[in-house]
Amino acid sequence: MSKGLPDLNKDFSSWYTQVVNRAGLADYGPVKGTMVIKPYGFQLWENIRETFDSMIKKTGHVNAYFPLFIPKSFLAREAQHVEGFAKECAVVTHTRLKADPREGIIVDPDSKLEEEIVVRPTSETVIWSMYKKWIQSYRDLPILINQWANVVRWEMRTRLFLRTSEFLWQEGHTAHATAEEAEKETLDILELYRQLSEDFLAIPVYTGVKTDSEKFAGADKTYCIEAMMGDKRALQAGTSHNLGQNFAKAFEVTFQTQDNKEELVWATSWGISTRLIGAVILTHGDEKGLRLPPKIAPIQLVVIPIIKNKDQEEEVKSFLEPLIVQLQDLGIRVHQDWTNNSPGFKYNEWEMKGVPLRMEIGPRDIVKDQVVLARRDTGDKLIVPKEEVKDQIVGLLQDIQSGLFEQALEFRDQNTHSVNDYDSFKKIIKKGGFVRCGWDGEQATEAKVKEQTAATIRCIPFDENPNGLSCVFTGKPAKHEVIFAKAY
Amino acid sequence: MSKGLPDLNKDFSSWYTQVVNRAGLADYGPVKGTMVIKPYGFQLWENIRETFDSMIKKTGHVNAYFPLFIPKSFLAREAQHVEGFAKECAVVTHTRLKADPREGIIVDPDSKLEEEIVVRPTSETVIWSMYKKWIQSYRDLPILINQWANVVRWEMRTRLFLRTSEFLWQEGHTAHATAEEAEKETLDILELYRQLSEDFLAIPVYTGVKTDSEKFAGADKTYCIEAMMGDKRALQAGTSHNLGQNFAKAFEVTFQTQDNKEELVWATSWGISTRLIGAVILTHGDEKGLRLPPKIAPIQLVVIPIIKNKDQEEEVKSFLEPLIVQLQDLGIRVHQDWTNNSPGFKYNEWEMKGVPLRMEIGPRDIVKDQVVLARRDTGDKLIVPKEEVKDQIVGLLQDIQSGLFEQALEFRDQNTHSVNDYDSFKKIIKKGGFVRCGWDGEQATEAKVKEQTAATIRCIPFDENPNGLSCVFTGKPAKHEVIFAKAY
Numbered sequence: 001m002s003k004g005l006p007d008l009n010k011d012f013s014s015w016y017t018q019v020v021n022r023a024g025l026a027d028y029g030p031v032k033g034t035m036v037i038k039p040y041g042f043q044l045w046e047n048i049r050e051t052f053d054s055m056i057k058k059t060g061h062v063n064a065y066f067p068l069f070i071p072k073s074f075l076a077r078e079a080q081h082v083e084g085f086a087k088e089c090a091v092v093t094h095t096r097l098k099a100d101p102r103e104g105i106i107v108d109p110d111s112k113l114e115e116e117i118v119v120r121p122t123s124e125t126v127i128w129s130m131y132k133k134w135i136q137s138y139r140d141l142p143i144l145i146n147q148w149a150n151v152v153r154w155e156m157r158t159r160l161f162l163r164t165s166e167f168l169w170q171e172g173h174t175a176h177a178t179a180e181e182a183e184k185e186t187l188d189i190l191e192l193y194r195q196l197s198e199d200f201l202a203i204p205v206y207t208g209v210k211t212d213s214e215k216f217a218g219a220d221k222t223y224c225i226e227a228m229m230g231d232k233r234a235l236q237a238g239t240s241h242n243l244g245q246n247f248a249k250a251f252e253v254t255f256q257t258q259d260n261k262e263e264l265v266w267a268t269s270w271g272i273s274t275r276l277i278g279a280v281i282l283t284h285g286d287e288k289g290l291r292l293p294p295k296i297a298p299i300q301l302v303v304i305p306i307i308k309n310k311d312q313e314e315e316v317k318s319f320l321e322p323l324i325v326q327l328q329d330l331g332i333r334v335h336q337d338w339t340n341n342s343p344g345f346k347y348n349e350w351e352m353k354g355v356p357l358r359m360e361i362g363p364r365d366i367v368k369d370q371v372v373l374a375r376r377d378t379g380d381k382l383i384v385p386k387e388e389v390k391d392q393i394v395g396l397l398q399d400i401q402s403g404l405f406e407q408a409l410e411f412r413d414q415n416t417h418s419v420n421d422y423d424s425f426k427k428i429i430k431k432g433g434f435v436r437c438g439w440d441g442e443q444a445t446e447a448k449v450k451e452q453t454a455a456t457i458r459c460i461p462f463d464e465n466p467n468g469l470s471c472v473f474t475g476k477p478a479k480h481e482v483i484f485a486k487a488y
Numbered sequence: 489m490s491k492g493l494p495d496l497n498k499d500f501s502s503w504y505t506q507v508v509n510r511a512g513l514a515d516y517g518p519v520k521g522t523m524v525i526k527p528y529g530f531q532l533w534e535n536i537r538e539t540f541d542s543m544i545k546k547t548g549h550v551n552a553y554f555p556l557f558i559p560k561s562f563l564a565r566e567a568q569h570v571e572g573f574a575k576e577c578a579v580v581t582h583t584r585l586k587a588d589p590r591e592g593i594i595v596d597p598d599s600k601l602e603e604e605i606v607v608r609p610t611s612e613t614v615i616w617s618m619y620k621k622w623i624q625s626y627r628d629l630p631i632l633i634n635q636w637a638n639v640v641r642w643e644m645r646t647r648l649f650l651r652t653s654e655f656l657w658q659e660g661h662t663a664h665a666t667a668e669e670a671e672k673e674t675l676d677i678l679e680l681y682r683q684l685s686e687d688f689l690a691i692p693v694y695t696g697v698k699t700d701s702e703k704f705a706g707a708d709k710t711y712c713i714e715a716m717m718g719d720k721r722a723l724q725a726g727t728s729h730n731l732g733q734n735f736a737k738a739f740e741v742t743f744q745t746q747d748n749k750e751e752l753v754w755a756t757s758w759g760i761s762t763r764l765i766g767a768v769i770l771t772h773g774d775e776k777g778l779r780l781p782p783k784i785a786p787i788q789l790v791v792i793p794i795i796k797n798k799d800q801e802e803e804v805k806s807f808l809e810p811l812i813v814q815l816q817d818l819g820i821r822v823h824q825d826w827t828n829n830s831p832g833f834k835y836n837e838w839e840m841k842g843v844p845l846r847m848e849i850g851p852r853d854i855v856k857d858q859v860v861l862a863r864r865d866t867g868d869k870l871i872v873p874k875e876e877v878k879d880q881i882v883g884l885l886q887d888i889q890s891g892l893f894e895q896a897l898e899f900r901d902q903n904t905h906s907v908n909d910y911d912s913f914k915k916i917i918k919k920g921g922f923v924r925c926g927w928d929g930e931q932a933t934e935a936k937v938k939e940q941t942a943a944t945i946r947c948i949p950f951d952e953n954p955n956g957l958s959c960v961f962t963g964k965p966a967k968h969e970v971i972f973a974k975a976y
Contacts, residue, residue, distance in 0.1 A: 027618065027621070029554065029555035029557070029614065029618070030555075030558070030559050030562065030614060030617050031555060031557040031558070031559055031605055034555035034556075034557055035553075035555065036552070036553065036554050036555065036618055037552055037553040038552055039550040039551065039552045039633060041552075042550070042551050042552045042553055043550070043551075045553075046551065062527035062530070062531070063527065063530050063531075063534065064524070064525055064526055064527045064529075064530045065523075065524065065525040065530055065533075065656060066517065066524050067517035067518075067519060067522035067523065067524065067654055068522075068556075068607075068638055068640065068654050069517070069519040069522055069578075069640075069653070069654065070518070070519070071518050071519055072585065072593065072595070073593075074518065075585070075593070076585075076592055076593040082585070082593055086584060086585040086586060086587075086593065087584050087585075088583070088584070089583065089584060089585050090557075090580045090582075090583055090605070091580060091581065091582040091583065091584075091585070091595050091599075092578045092579060092580050092581075092607065093579065093580075093581045093582065093595070094578075094579040094581065094604075095576070095577065095578055095579065095642040096574065096575050096576070096577060096579075096642070097560065097563070097564075097570070097574040097575075097577050097579070097606070098574060099574075104564055105560065105561075105563070105564040105570055105574065107560070107579050107581070107604050111579075116582075116595050117519055117578070118585070119556075119580065119607070126517060126518060129518050130515065130517070130524055133515070145527060149638075150556055150637075150638065152556065152557075154583040154584070165557070166555055166556050166557065168553060
């Protein structure tokens with residue numbers, strides 16, 4: 001803990017790697033590109049998961065579990081889908097190992113599978129193969145199923161939480177009788193993603209629709225939430241897809257309508273992943289490490305006793321005991337650090353881990369019937385009389401939650417620029433930031449801008465206003481107002 | 489729903505398959521031996537998971553996540569371990585698919601991995617490869633980590649929940665400074681398993697230790713909970729392993745002791761899986777289908793309105809509304825069935841799904857200010873005055889919980905026999921039941937009994953009393969009193 005972090009204004013990438021490591025969030029696994037989520041990082045994920053799980057259950061969704069393994073032929077049934085995932089599929093070809101006198105343990109060649117198996121990169125195909133069995137009539141619809149699962153997408157260049165060969169996520173897969181209902185579901189879920197991101201992770205997001213070249217392989221439309229990270233790059237934080245009838249067609253899933261017609265079923269799918277943990281780090285982190293929004297922080301308040309001997313320890317403990325009980329009764333997640341390290345060491349450590357509030361308490365405070373509270377977000381210290389501590393903590397946690405959001409929002413808005421000409425565009429993209437501008441709607445334009453600047457269209461925001469705009473690249477009348485940025 | 493189930497006294501196996509299917513618990517996936525857990529089955533798993541998760545968190549354990557993929561060489565490091573799992577490993581050998589003009593989508597031969605990857609059958613090896621990085625000193629111990637995950641063990645003959653190629657489980661992996669501490673952890677967890685099984689799943693279990701031939705591949709000792717199913721066969725419901733220093737040796741995990749010595753770390757691992765859902769079905773099910781213990785039932789009370797028209801519907805709804813709110817405030821999981829099916833159809837359906845309590849309510853009940861409550865476990869019907877409904881429901885759910893346990897306990901005890909001679913042994917094993925008897929402690933004896941009767945030693949129970957017993961097979965003085973049975 002003694003050495004400082006790399007300067008996040010100069011080397012954001014090393015800063016990120018060190019924070020993930022020193023805050024004890026994650027580690028690489030032995031197979032290239034795989035991730036070990038350590039307990040502190042996993043508690044973050046558990047809090048995010050429970051928050052979103054309760055949101056979707058309240059809106060009528062249920063959880064289920066579908067197999068990890070997908071027959072290779074299933075993936076191939078939807079042409080766009082297989083094209084999108086073919087290059088990153090882990091393939092199971094054998095089912096046994098055996099001892100070999102020369103080489104030790106080898107793969108048993110006699111166990112070769114007739115049809116190779118793909119480890120799920122996403123579950124549309126396996127799920128729609130089941131929906132074919134489950135859906136006969138309009139009475140079987142809608143199906144509103146979600147699963148929390150691991151998926152595998154083989155990656156060459158990996159980064160903990162942001163891009164790993166295996167990650168954890170939720171994937172919702174719904175089936176509907178009408179196109180309107182599917183579109184509504186897609187947008188309803190996007191709104192839940194926005195709430196999760198803004199109200200819990202304190203990350204402001206743009207909501208909108210992806211261009212055809214950026215949409216999900218197999219979707220008619222992909223909606224997304226896009227956030228700005230601390231280095232002014234964009235991160236796609238969640239996507240909700242209207243799949244139209246593409247998977248129903250591929251798996252021949254039809255239903256009998258109320259007036260006895262046979263129709264193809266309408267589908268949606270939507271996902272958020274452990275990537276969100278990366279987004280939290282990259283949005284809120286500072287030169288001391290993580291800063292966690294209280295609503296998802298594994299520990300909301302860390303208590304650091306300032307003591308010199310056993311007597312003082314006893315004194316502080318009895319002062320604290322009733323207070324801690326009160327705080328826990330309020331549902332506040334408290335941790336007391338009674339290790340032998342110095343207070344200064346502990347301050348650094350818990351700041352690195354992003355705990356929103358710190359309480360310092362020693363014999364001198366007890367005499368004055370007070371404690372010291374320190375905010376992680378601003379660094380402010382407050383001396384608080386004992387009888388006010390409980391209310392102050394509750395209030396401060398709310399302030400920190402909204403303060404982090406406001407700070408991120410201000411940062412994003414300051415670094416989002418509306419421009420009309422390509423020179424300004426290139427300058428902003430180069431120095432970092434989001435650009436709002438006109439686009440002529442041509443994939444070729446999008447491709448050229450990407451080639452020249454590495455910026456992509458993050459989304460066509462819902463609040464676009466293309467009237468009177470011209471395309472930033474071609475100068476033609478704009479079909480859409482879009483947001484361009486370099487992205488993670 | 490109209491046709492009855494197969495007779496569970498004549499064809500328990502078909503009865504099981506039909507209950508799993510008709511109660512909507514699970515289905516086979518497209519890859520042989522894989523399982524789809526449907527929403528109703530998954531809610532059962534969620535309830536079991538949340539119950540046990542809270543037990544282990546209360547006792548200081550934390551969750552984390554380790555990768556699905558394990559390098560083949562890791563598995564080979566512990567000789568017994570690889571021997572135990574080699575024959576059921578799914579092996580990933582390639583990482584890309586590609587289009588082929590003749591065959592459509594094929595595995596890209598250029599994507600062959602240098603070292604093959606095993607899909608985890610269990611995670612000791614990958615976890616201890618990480619513990620090597622995390623453990624240096626006694627200060628880093630104990631590590632009390634658990635993960636909820638999917639694992640893959642390739643199976644030829646599969647059965648939903650009981651034996652599938654992929655299943656869900658929790659696996660705890662702890663690291664300790666002393667042998668005593670590891671042994672205590674192993675036994676503490678076994679006690680939690682016993683509590684989960686008896687107090688929540690209402691399944692009585694024998695607790696004890698496995699013989700060497702039945703223990704986990706890589707363990708010094710395997711403790712287990714063993715339950716009797718409705719066909720009098722045994723089911724291993726949970727295992728807790730003292731791994732000694734075997735994995736520390738294999739992965740060279742040492743720590744510096746307080747007096748500056750270098751020592752190998754002591755390990756435990758322990759697991760329960762979706763198999764427990766199978767155990768619940770096989771223990772409590774009857775001729776009408778599932779019977780679920782209230783504590784884990786997704787729905788504890790189903791309300792069936794008995795109505796003939798829209799007016800009656802309104803009447804019943806306004807009668808019910810305040811009552812439902814009261815019940816939900818008590819945390820009771822209520823479902824109202826307002827579908828158009830007949831009451832009789834609904835009774836059958838919810839009985840099949842094992843809902844512990846049913847409330848019938850129609851205009852005639854409203855006139856009398858009463859409802860009818862029907863118990864799933866006994867079939868008893870009670871007429872209950874409205875003002876007593878809430879208390880009655882709370883009490884009945886407790887009665888059903890303990891009633892199911894008592895019934896299962898009586899059944900098990902009636903079918904557990906202490907015998908001294910091999911003829912009686914064979915008769916009981918043939919007709920079904922557990923046998924308690926002496927065993928000379930020889931693996932050869934165990935193997936011969938298994939060969940001749942298909943019965944295995946389920947455990948050496950903690951309450952064994954071998955004094956004066958002789959081995960049921962060899963007649964030699966018994967080293968242990970053991971429990972033999974045919975097992976799932």
